[in-house]
Amino acid sequence: MKVMIVGAGKLGVKLAEAMTIENMDVTLVDSDAKVIEHINEHLDVLTVVASGISITMLKEMNIEEYEIIVACTENDETNAVICTFAKKLGCDRTIARIRNPEYTEQLQFVRHELGIDLIINPDLATANSIAKYLLKNVMFYSGDFVDGRVKMIDFKCSYKSSLVGKKLFQLEDFQKLIITAISRQGELIIPNGSTEIQAEDVVHIIGKEEELLKLSKNHKLIGRHTQVENVMILGGGNVGYYLAKELSASKVSTTLIEQDRTRAIKLTELLEHVLIIHGDGTDVNILEEENIDQMDAFIGSTGFDEQNLLMALMAKQYGVKKCIAKVSRKNYTKIIDKLDIDAALNPVNITASNILKYVRGGKVLSVSLLLGGDGEVTEIVATPDMPYLDKPLMELNLPKGIIIGAIVHQGEVIIPKGTSVIRANDRIVVFSLAADTESLKKLFTPGKRGRLSELWNRGKSLGDDSSY
Numbered sequence: 338m339k340v341m342i343v344g345a346g347k348l349g350v351k352l353a354e355a356m357t358i359e360n361m362d363v364t365l366v367d368s369d370a371k372v373i374e375h376i377n378e379h380l381d382v383l384t385v386v387a388s389g390i391s392i393t394m395l396k397e398m399n400i401e402e403y404e405i406i407v408a409c410t411e412n413d414e415t416n417a418v419i420c421t422f423a424k425k426l427g428c429d430r431t432i433a434r435i436r437n438p439e440y441t442e443q444l445q446f447v448r449h450e451l452g453i454d455l456i457i458n459p460d461l462a463t464a465n466s467i468a469k470y471l472l473k474n475v476m477f478y479s480g481d482f483v484d485g486r487v488k489m490i491d492f493k494c495s496y497k498s499s500l501v502g503k504k505l506f507q508l509e510d511f512q513k514l515i516i517t518a519i520s521r522q523g524e525l526i527i528p529n530g531s532t533e534i535q536a537e538d539v540v541h542i543i544g545k546e547e548e549l550l551k552l553s554k555n556h557k558l559i560g561r562h563t564q565v566e567n568v569m570i571l572g573g574g575n576v577g578y579y580l581a582k583e584l585s586a587s588k589v590s591t592t593l594i595e596q597d598r599t600r601a602i603k604l605t606e607l608l609e610h611v612l613i614i615h616g617d618g619t620d621v622n623i624l625e626e627e628n629i630d631q632m633d634a635f636i637g638s639t640g641f642d643e644q645n646l647l648m649a650l651m652a653k654q655y656g657v658k659k660c661i662a663k664v665s666r667k668n669y670t671k672i673i674d675k676l677d678i679d680a681a682l683n684p685v686n687i688t689a690s691n692i693l694k695y696v697r698g699g700k701v702l703s704v705s706l707l708l709g710g711d712g713e714v715t716e717i718v719a720t721p722d723m724p725y726l727d728k729p730l731m732e733l734n735l736p737k738g739i740i741i742g743a744i745v746h747q748g749e750v751i752i753p754k755g756t757s758v759i760r761a762n763d764r765i766v767v768f769s770l771a772a773d774t775e776s777l778k779k780l781f782t783p784g785k786r787g788r789l790s791e792l793w794n795r796g797k798s799l800g801d802d803s804s805y
Contacts, residue, residue, distance in 0.1 A: 338362065339403045340696070341428075343389030343419055344410035345372045347665060348434065348459070351689045352407060353382050356696070358774045364398065389419045392426070401427030405696060409434040417451050424452035432692060436460050436575055438607075455695050459688040464579030466682055467661055471565045471634050472587060482716045482766045486750050487743045489543045489714055490553075491520075496536040499556055506530035510552050513752050514544035517740050517768035518712055523672070525711045525770060527737050537675065543714070543742035543766060545750055565633045565659065566590060571618035571648050572639035573597070573604050576663055576684070580636065581611045592627055594618035619648060624655070634659040642666050649678045712770050714742065715777070721761040731755035738770035739777055 338361045342349045345367035353376075356363050363382040366389050367373050373384045387394040389410060400406065406423040408416035413435045420431035432455045440447060444456050482489070494501050500508065505516060505528055519526045520539035526532070534540065542549065568584055570577045573595030584591045585608065592612045595601040601615040616623045618639070629635065635652035637645030645662035646669070653660045664673065664681045673681045690713070719726060725733055730741055730753055743766040744751040744759055751757060759765060769777045 338405070338696075340364070341366060341398070341400065341403050341406045341423075343367075343406065343408045344416075344434075345369070345376055345384075346409065346411065347667070347685045348409045348688055349407070350376065350380070351667075351685050352409075352692060353380055355689060355693055355771075355774070357382060358771055361696075364403075366394070390415055390422070392422055395422060395426055404429045405432065406430075407432045407434075407692060413437050413440065417447065417453065420453045421451045430454045432457060432695065434459065434688070438575060438578060455692075457688050457691055459684040460575035461579050462687045462691060463663060463682055463684040464576050464583060466687055467576075467580055467636060467638075467663075467680075468583040468587070470661065470680055470682075471568065471584070471589075471659060482714070483743070483745050483750065483764055486545065486745070487543060487766050488546050488549055489517075489541060489742075490549055491539050491541045492553075494534055494536060494538045494540060498534075498536070500534045500540075501536050501538075502533065504531050504533050510555050511542075513548045514542050514552060515740065515742050515752060517541050517543055517714070517742055527740065527770065541768075543768070544752055548752075567632045568592070568634045568636065569624075569627065569629060569632045569652070569657075570594070571635070571637045571645070572663075573600050573613070574638065574640060576638040577636075578604060578607065580638065581608050585610045592632075594623065594627070619644060621651070624651075629657065630655045632657050634661070636660075637662040639663075642669060646673075646676065646678070646681070650676060653677050712768065713774070715767050715769065717765055717767060719759050719761055719763045719765060723761075726759055726761055729756050729758055736773045736776050738773035740768045742766040742768050 340356055340361050341364045342352055343366045345365055349365060349367070353363050353365050357380060364385060365373075365376060365380070365382050366385045366387055368386065368388050370386045373386050376382070377384055385394065385398065389408060400423050403423075406420065406428050408419040408431070410416055410419075416433040416435060420433045424431050431453050433453045434457050435444075435447070436458055441458070441461065447453065448456055505511075516528055518541045519528050519532065519534070520541070521535065521537075542552070567590045570581055570591065570593045573593055577593055577595070581591050581593050591610075592614060593604065593608070594614045594616055595604060596615075596617050598615050601613050604611075605613045614623070614627060618624070629652060632652070635649060635657045637648045639645055642662070642664045645664060649660040649662040660678045661680045661682065662678055664683055665685055667685075669681075735741075741753050741757075741759070744753050744757060745764040746760060767777065
């Protein structure tokens with residue numbers, strides 16, 4: 338598949354990295370020569386120094402030979418025009434990043450009239466993820482699949498946790514759950530039955546919601562559940578705006594602090610039933626005046642990762658139950674697990690997940706990136722011509738970095754064992770390390786039945802279910 342990405346910012350680079358791993362033919366375009374020079378040192382992709390809006394460049398690059406173009410420059414209008422030009426010149430599918438809230442109400446019109454196949458709004462997607470997190474019962478919520486019937490949570494093991502020091506085969510209450518991965522000191526580990534849980538590990542688990550809630554209560558992972566009724570948001574940018582609007586619609590008392598006076602006034606006009614405070618949200622006096630100690634949740638959503646993390650930590654010191662930070666920088670990924678906050682959501686990963694889902698095609702229902710993209714959870718429909726059907730999982734010789742987390746057969750959710758079988762039209766939830774993404778792609782490519790052993794000679798057997 339040939340893909341052109343216009344805009345070598347955080348999202349463009351993340352997409353190029355992910356697509357390169359999957360052996361897609363990627364061209365990355367940016368008008369900044371220094372940015373392109375830096376990318377050439379780290380990524381094996383074709384790079385072009387040019388304006389993505391240049392028809393001459395698009396023609397010289399034979400845009401009609403590309404299956405997809407992703408326009409993710411910093412300018413919404415530029416992205417829309419790039420997609421329009423590319424579509425007119427013969428590109429098959431177009432994706433545009435558009436963030437301005439003013440376009441939100443007219444996205445269908447924009448798509449239809451400008452020839453854009455998919456519009457991605459990172460700020461809205463991030464706000465929706467935060468709202469979902471706040472309104473769920475499980476505090477350590479990571480994502481849900483199969484229309485919410487299969488969920489993934491992650492939790493940090495403190496030194497006092499009853500799980501620390503135990504090997505996976507020794508764990509109780511895990512018979513109907515699967516530990517897919519462990520984040521340890523910034524690295525993602527695929528565990529087996531003899532893996533021992535250590536203090537400060539972040540454990541990623543897939544299972545049915547009722548089983549996850551039972552586990553959380555038995556091991557005191559969530560403590561006493563408190564319904565979110567009062568929320569404080571730091572930062573009135575697009576994420577803060579979308580989030581405040583969503584929470585207000587859900588009858589949650591919301592306070593939003595914005596430092597820019599003009600923006601604060603604008604927000605008072607746009608948001609109903611939201612208390613807008615003009616002030617410096619890093620000023621402890623303002624936080625205390627607005628009763629931060631009585632809040633059920635605090636969200637740092639400014640444009641500065643450091644500020645979001647610091648204030649989320651400070652809110653935790655005031656006793657706020659759920660503290661969330663919006664963090665865009667990849668190099669912070671490895672330290673976030675060490676901090677005493679409940680979640681750090683990355684708009685780049687959220688957006689990349691949605692784009693990858695679209696690029697991979699209709700049988701991929703959802704993609705959730707973990708630990709900055711080092712791993713991912715994918716929901717896929719098993720078609721009759723895929724190569725892994727009707728055999729016990731233990732016989733598939735899956736690479737160590739791929740784990741089948743759940744199978745949904747005729748509406749029934751099955752947490753698989755080594756003897757479990759995937760059949761045509763089942764929906765499956767798969768965890769994979771980034772290094773095994775290409776193998777995952779081959780496994781779920783239609784029309785390759787009978788070549789399974791050839792594809793998986795390098796893998797190790799999943800074995801029986803004793804690891805779980």
